Amino acid sequence: MNAARERAAEPTAAVAVDEVDAAYLESLIGYNARRAALAMIGAFLPGMAAFDLRPVDFSVLSLVLHNPGITSRQLCATLGILPPNLVGLVGTLERRGLVLRQPHPTDRRAMGLHLTAPGRALMRKAERTAAGIEAAVASRLSPAEARTLIRLLRKVYLDR
Amino acid sequence: MNAARERAAEPTAAVAVDEVDAAYLESLIGYNARRAALAMIGAFLPGMAAFDLRPVDFSVLSLVLHNPGITSRQLCATLGILPPNLVGLVGTLERRGLVLRQPHPTDRRAMGLHLTAPGRALMRKAERTAAGIEAAVASRLSPAEARTLIRLLRKVYLDR
DNA sequence: TATTGTTATACTCTATAACTATA
DNA sequence: TATAGTTATAGAGTATAACAATA
Numbered sequence: 001m002n003a004a005r006e007r008a009a010e011p012t013a014a015v016a017v018d019e020v021d022a023a024y025l026e027s028l029i030g031y032n033a034r035r036a037a038l039a040m041i042g043a044f045l046p047g048m049a050a051f052d053l054r055p056v057d058f059s060v061l062s063l064v065l066h067n068p069g070i071t072s073r074q075l076c077a078t079l080g081i082l083p084p085n086l087v088g089l090v091g092t093l094e095r096r097g098l099v100l101r102q103p104h105p106t107d108r109r110a111m112g113l114h115l116t117a118p119g120r121a122l123m124r125k126a127e128r129t130a131a132g133i134e135a136a137v138a139s140r141l142s143p144a145e146a147r148t149l150i151r152l153l154r155k156v157y158l159d160r
Numbered sequence: 161m162n163a164a165r166e167r168a169a170e171p172t173a174a175v176a177v178d179e180v181d182a183a184y185l186e187s188l189i190g191y192n193a194r195r196a197a198l199a200m201i202g203a204f205l206p207g208m209a210a211f212d213l214r215p216v217d218f219s220v221l222s223l224v225l226h227n228p229g230i231t232s233r234q235l236c237a238t239l240g241i242l243p244p245n246l247v248g249l250v251g252t253l254e255r256r257g258l259v260l261r262q263p264h265p266t267d268r269r270a271m272g273l274h275l276t277a278p279g280r281a282l283m284r285k286a287e288r289t290a291a292g293i294e295a296a297v298a299s300r301l302s303p304a305e306a307r308t309l310i311r312l313l314r315k316v317y318l319d320r
Numbered sequence: 321t322a323t324t325g326t327t328a329t330a331c332t333c334t335a336t337a338a339c340t341a342t343a
Numbered sequence: 344t345a346t347a348g349t350t351a352t353a354g355a356g357t358a359t360a361a362c363a364a365t366a
Binding site (some may be wrong): 015016017020022023029030031033035036037038039043055059063066068069070071074077103105106127130133134138141145148152155156157 | 174175176177180181182183184185186187188189190191192193194195196197198199200201203204215219222223226227228229230231234237238240262263264265266267272287290293294297298300301305306308309310312313314315316317
Binding site for chain 4 (some may be wrong): 322323324325326327330331333334336338340341342
């Protein structure tokens with residue numbers, strides 16, 4: 001039965017897959033981290049859209065709120081954004097009257113970023129909304145599990 | 161001293177930021193998950209580049225390896241890829257002689273995907289490399305911590 | 321000589337509409 | 344009427360090179 005054996009060894013037998021086995025991918029930290037990050041972004045998008053903010057806009061405004069006078073260079077380094085891609089982002093936030101740029105006190109090349117009063121008011125609401133979204137997702141975890149998750153994630157991405 | 165008080169209340173005082181305070185962002189699961197996912201992808205890229213594979217190519221080939229006969233539709237549903245974006249991806253893998261498409265046994269609209277012998281040989285090496293990359297990153301975690309991390313990440317992104 | 325911010329530009333990734341063949 | 348696969352295309356995100364002003 002050569003033909004039968006060849007068919008048995010044939011790598012391309014025409015069989016249907018009833019249920020997909022993703023066990024291997026699900027054993028990888030990278031796969032799970034990406035899936036979780038995409039789920040969080042998916043949960044974030046509608047809430048932030050109410051303020052006409054993308055997640056990256058929220059991150060930038062949050063850093064400016066908590067670090068008045070922060071420079072573009074510092075924002076780029078903290079968030080992993082390339083300088084050319086931050087220019088338009090900050091420009092849009094400035095045109096919306098949420099941030100303003102002031103001369104840096106010691107470095108005349110740089111500009112310090114600050115929130116305007118409307119910018120601070122918007123961020124107060126946005127951070128409350130963000131906290132609610134986090135709480136909704138974290139409700140699947142106990143408070144201790146949420147703390148553990150953040151601690152382990154930081155171990156993964158922080159150098160040493 | 162109205163002028164002094166106004167300056168004190170002035171939201172845009174020209175002060176420099178010596179060290180960026182990202183404590184708020186670092187308290188968010190979403191921010192940490194995204195940072196960790198990007199770190200894992202960054203570790204993955206050079207290793208997979210040796211096989212001329214992107215992370216998404218590796219994911220697709222891995223699912224085809226462990227699910228011979230899987231359809232494009234099933235790949236899209238499992239990986240969150242939109243059908244139009246999978247066409248070129250699979251086409252490239254097919255032109256490279258790594259996968260081949262065979263008629264689906266029961267649905268003449270669909271095509272079952274299979275790895276060729278060179279495709280399986282490549283994936284044996286690629287999965288070994290992936291395991292090494294995972295181990296290198298997971299070396300910052302104890303085996304128990306790595307298991308806990310994956311379990312908590314799955315709680316975040318799995319519905320209920 | 322190096323760095324900050326900027327412009328222009330290219331490349332990749334992701335998303336939408338519409339079509340065909342078949343279920 | 345709905346689904347699998349496909350084409351064309353648009354939009355968002357990310358990348359590099361080069362420049363002026365300043366350190």
